[in-house]
Amino acid sequence: MTKNIKMFSVAVLIALVICFTPCISVFGFVVPDPDKPTSLSMTLKYSGDDVLYVSGAEITLYKVADCKTTSSAVSYDLTSGYAASGLDLDGKITQSMIDDLVKYTDANSITGITKSTDNNGEVAFDGLESGVYLVSATSLPDGFSSFVPFLYYLPFFDQDTGAWVYDGVAEPKISYYPPVDITVKKVWNDDGKDRPASITVQLENEDGIVDTVVLNSANGWKHEWTNMRADKKWTVKETNVPKGYQVTYSSAGLDFTVTNTAKLIQTGQVQWPVPVMVFAGSFLICAGILIKLPGKKKDEE
Structure with a gap:
């Protein structure tokens, strides 16, 4: 009887351990x-x-x-x-x-x-x-x-x-990456007569447009961005290039120059003298031939 009670007690103890210790399986x-x-x-x-x-x-x-x-x-x-x-x-x-x-x-x-x-x-x-x-x-x-x-x-x-x-x-x-500074400068190659009061430049990298600035005479046509990420590929782009100008870009490291050059104005050429000159030239050639023929016949006689 005592042995059975001990075995029962051990079984109950094992069951309690299993029930109240979920971190250990059977x-x-x-x-x-x-x-x-x-x-x-x-x-x-x-x-x-x-x-x-x-x-x-x-x-x-x-x-x-x-x-x-x-x-x-x-x-x-x-x-x-x-x-x-x-x-x-x-x-x-x-x-x-x-x-x-x-x-x-x-x-x-x-x-x-x-x-x-x-x-x-x-x-x-x-x-x-x-x-x-x-x-x-x-x-x-x-x-x-x-x-x-x-x-x-x-x-x-x-x-x-x-x-x-x-x-x-x-x-x-x-x-x-130590932060870097980026500069942009506008250069005009024109006579200044049709130059706009300002232009807009975008700073871009592989993620897209980072910032947009306006350049004008008040800021000396230049701008500087400071503490920019050095691990990015930076470029600048002028938006809405003024009519009559062609834009080119150059850089020395992260110092960018945007140059606007005035396009050459092509004046219209007068076309009406061309047919007249062609006709006149043809007439002179024919006249020369006619004048030369009598002289040639006379020489042959």
């Missing part, structure tokens, strides 16, 4: 606790000749998938915002897929959690739900660019310790 497979809060801390810095910490960068987390668990398995279900994204979390995730996910996020105006880095380039997201997060920079200070977006699983399984890690730490890749 088969010994460890699964995470999906209800336990997670966090993600990041440090943004550029390690070149000098270490530069990125202060004031806006980092945004977008929850892409929810973490689901059973007694023996972990799965991730796309959230409603990303259900139509076509992302397959069960397959291999490439950087191009993540870049497409960023475009999908922007195109569908999906909102996330945004925080800014401090003076040490650090930012922390606490109290996060378990799941998969897209990490992207929505704003970077001047000079910093090329933040590489990435996916982060919270929690994630640490192969070395054999445990689930609920507090993640990341150091995203980032590039730094």
Whole structure:
């Protein structure tokens, strides 16, 4: 009787352990606790000749998938915002897929959690739900660019310790380009009589039109843009070129010159003398022949 009671007590204890410890299955497979809060801390810095910490960068987390668990398995279900994204979390995730996910996020105006880095380039997201997060920079200070977006699983399984890690730490890749200054100058190649009072110039790069300025005599027909990104390909373009002028562009580095040259005016030519001159020429030729013939006959006699 005592033996049966002991066996029953052990069975009850095992049942209680199974019921109140969802992280361990009956088969010994460890699964995470999906209800336990997670966090993600990041440090943004550029390690070149000098270490530069990125202060004031806006980092945004977008929850892409929810973490689901059973007694023996972990799965991730796309959230409603990303259900139509076509992302397959069960397959291999490439950087191009993540870049497409960023475009999908922007195109569908999906909102996330945004925080800014401090003076040490650090930012922390606490109290996060378990799941998969897209990490992207929505704003970077001047000079910093090329933040590489990435996916982060919270929690994630640490192969070395054999445990689930609920507090993640990341150091995203980032590039730094010292800001540059860009100048544009207007040069006129004309007599000044038909010159307009002003012209408009656009500053452009591969992303499109960045700024539009008006050049005139008040600003010396020139303009300077300061603290511009050095990793962009900059060009200038004059809009609505004045009638009667031809525009050409030249540059020395990021110093652009826009030259407007007045076109030569072609005056009309009087056409009526042409037929008269042709007729007169033909008449003179015929007259010359007629005059020469009698002389030729006389010589033959």
